[in-house]
Amino acid sequence: MNLSRPARIALRTAAGLGFAAIYLPLLLVLLGSLNPDRSASWPPPGLTLDWWAAAWDNEGARAALWTSVQAGLAATAVALVLGTLIAFAVQRYSFFGREAVSFAVVLPIALPGIVTGIALNSAFSTVLEPLGVGLGMFTVVVGHATFCIVVVFNNVVARLRRLPGSYEEAAMDLGAHTFRVFWDITFPLLRSALLAGGLLAFALSFDEIVVTTFTAGPGVQTLPVWIFNNMTRPQQAPVVNVVAAALVLLSVIPIYAAQRLSSDTPGGGRV
Amino acid sequence: MTALSPGLSPESATRAAGPGRSAVRRFAGALHRRPRLRLAALLTAPLLWLVLAYLGSLAALFLSAFWSTDTFTSEVVRIWTSQNFEELVSSPVYRTVALRTVGVALAVTALCVVIAFPLAFYTARVAHPRRRPLFVVALLMPLWAGYLVKVYAWRLILSEGGPLDWALRPLGLSGPGYGLTATVVVLTYLWLPYMVLPIHTALAQLPDNLLNASADLGAKSWRTFVSVVLPMVWPAVAAGSVFTFSLSLGDYITVQIVGGKTQLIGNLVYSNVTLNLPLAAALGTVPVAVIVVYLLAVRRSGALRSL
Numbered sequence: 303m304n305l306s307r308p309a310r311i312a313l314r315t316a317a318g319l320g321f322a323a324i325y326l327p328l329l330l331v332l333l334g335s336l337n338p339d340r341s342a343s344w345p346p347p348g349l350t351l352d353w354w355a356a357a358w359d360n361e362g363a364r365a366a367l368w369t370s371v372q373a374g375l376a377a378t379a380v381a382l383v384l385g386t387l388i389a390f391a392v393q394r395y396s397f398f399g400r401e402a403v404s405f406a407v408v409l410p411i412a413l414p415g416i417v418t419g420i421a422l423n424s425a426f427s428t429v430l431e432p433l434g435v436g437l438g439m440f441t442v443v444v445g446h447a448t449f450c451i452v453v454v455f456n457n458v459v460a461r462l463r464r465l466p467g468s469y470e471e472a473a474m475d476l477g478a479h480t481f482r483v484f485w486d487i488t489f490p491l492l493r494s495a496l497l498a499g500g501l502l503a504f505a506l507s508f509d510e511i512v513v514t515t516f517t518a519g520p521g522v523q524t525l526p527v528w529i530f531n532n533m534t535r536p537q538q539a540p541v542v543n544v545v546a547a548a549l550v551l552l553s554v555i556p557i558y559a560a561q562r563l564s565s566d567t568p569g570g571g572r573v
Numbered sequence: 574m575t576a577l578s579p580g581l582s583p584e585s586a587t588r589a590a591g592p593g594r595s596a597v598r599r600f601a602g603a604l605h606r607r608p609r610l611r612l613a614a615l616l617t618a619p620l621l622w623l624v625l626a627y628l629g630s631l632a633a634l635f636l637s638a639f640w641s642t643d644t645f646t647s648e649v650v651r652i653w654t655s656q657n658f659e660e661l662v663s664s665p666v667y668r669t670v671a672l673r674t675v676g677v678a679l680a681v682t683a684l685c686v687v688i689a690f691p692l693a694f695y696t697a698r699v700a701h702p703r704r705r706p707l708f709v710v711a712l713l714m715p716l717w718a719g720y721l722v723k724v725y726a727w728r729l730i731l732s733e734g735g736p737l738d739w740a741l742r743p744l745g746l747s748g749p750g751y752g753l754t755a756t757v758v759v760l761t762y763l764w765l766p767y768m769v770l771p772i773h774t775a776l777a778q779l780p781d782n783l784l785n786a787s788a789d790l791g792a793k794s795w796r797t798f799v800s801v802v803l804p805m806v807w808p809a810v811a812a813g814s815v816f817t818f819s820l821s822l823g824d825y826i827t828v829q830i831v832g833g834k835t836q837l838i839g840n841l842v843y844s845n846v847t848l849n850l851p852l853a854a855a856l857g858t859v860p861v862a863v864i865v866v867y868l869l870a871v872r873r874s875g876a877l878r879s880l
Contacts (some may be wrong), residue, residue, distance in 0.1 A: 305699065305843075313691055313695045313699050314695060316692070316695070317695030317699075317700075320689075320691065321692070322686070323762070324765070327726035327727060327762065328715065328718055328723075331725065331726045334729055339651065344735050344736050344739050373843060388616070388619045391612055395611075395612045395615075403616070403620070406624075409628075409631075410627060412864070413823070413861060414819065414822060414823020414839065414864075415823060416842050416843060416857065416859045417860070420842065420853060420854070420857065421630040421634040422627075422630050423629045424630065424850060425629065425633055428633075434649070447622075448627050451623075477599050479601035481601050483719045484629065489621075509720050511721060512825075526719070526720070530830075533725060533830065536609060539588075546722045546725050550722055553719065556717050557710055557713055561706075568664060
């Protein structure tokens, strides 16, 4: 599109401002974690890495990180299996209620987290607790997996749509049975889509606070819940700063991985 | 032990595996001949999960919106009543909060569009093609930085004597502090990537020859923008707005952290959960109903297909 010079300059300025607005808050968090002053006064009187060491020794933060990782991995595993199954059913078969199924998969992230949260909370406490299963890690994983299914589903459906059926047919002609075809042909072709979906599911679970609040028992504290509980405590301010800064830095990893995953050709042999 | 092991190796191992393998093969063959059975095998587990764990509890929740609570014991009384909904409609407090929530969601959506459009336009069409992938990464990055981290960043920025006050002091001004304005600003910041990315994708996919044709026919850039670009990008804007609108509608954490005394629907739901679950459930139907209406309105633009 041929833009006039002023239009070009205006757009460049607006985009520059937009990027500044996106990144300044994140930079301030990084800077805040180096602030030697406990009350995080502004501007910082100097820079120090002491709080990073202190945060590393903080039992609560470390335990919360570990809980988040466990919950994220378990929820991702469940979502990978269930999401892939539904993706195959929806993409490869036409059946009564197919639209309803794909709608039901999207619903958990389309509805507000608090509605999902209280629905799961009241269901768990009326059905599971009498059976002796209290709110805890198990219920957190169930809650997280429910809204993670959709990202795996979306990734796998998109990949299946682009997969040529001829590879599978060729394998069958050569005498491979259903499972053999899946394991040797379909799965390798899906692998990067599964990785991308799994990555997103893990990130979604790792970041979730609302559903966690309602499905975790008093003993289970994920990292977001820990941050939320400690955010308003002046005593913990430096450690919260460091945890937040560390999360900003860590967010580069999934970006890099996602970029690598999406760059390989869909349905290409090299995965 | 060593004397025994040769007897167990290759030959007997293959013999042992032989029937097992053919059983797998037979099972695979049986599945192959019965597509209905295959479909059932694929759908059983996920449907059980979704229906039992999710749709079941949702249905139970909406059912409980028609129950009431014993004011003395906070126990749920399972007698059918529309009392919660009557309270919802008649109480001026709930009406104000509901309207405020919809207003906040609309404001956040509008702000997101206004900020996202130039950003997406620059990165998708103006920036040097070789630098575009880098810009896409730059647009994606904040999406991964985490909800609470971002709200926390703004809590620091907006705090009394914080960076914003410090930057505005030479001008004789001060930041908005915690409150409704802060809520709108932070929600806009949080959901901005959900608006930028679909618009960016739509703009990047816009075929060049359409723009060239428009220029050939004598249209200036503004005319091309309004008559060609906007109609093509509109579904993406609508798709992005589904996220920004519905995420704002249900939020209560941001409001708790930077909202000061502001209350949105989410906060009312949250504060009623333990004491009066039926009322919380009834309040929860409000954002759900608004979202459903919004989805139906947006569906006509074809936005849902590009979600």
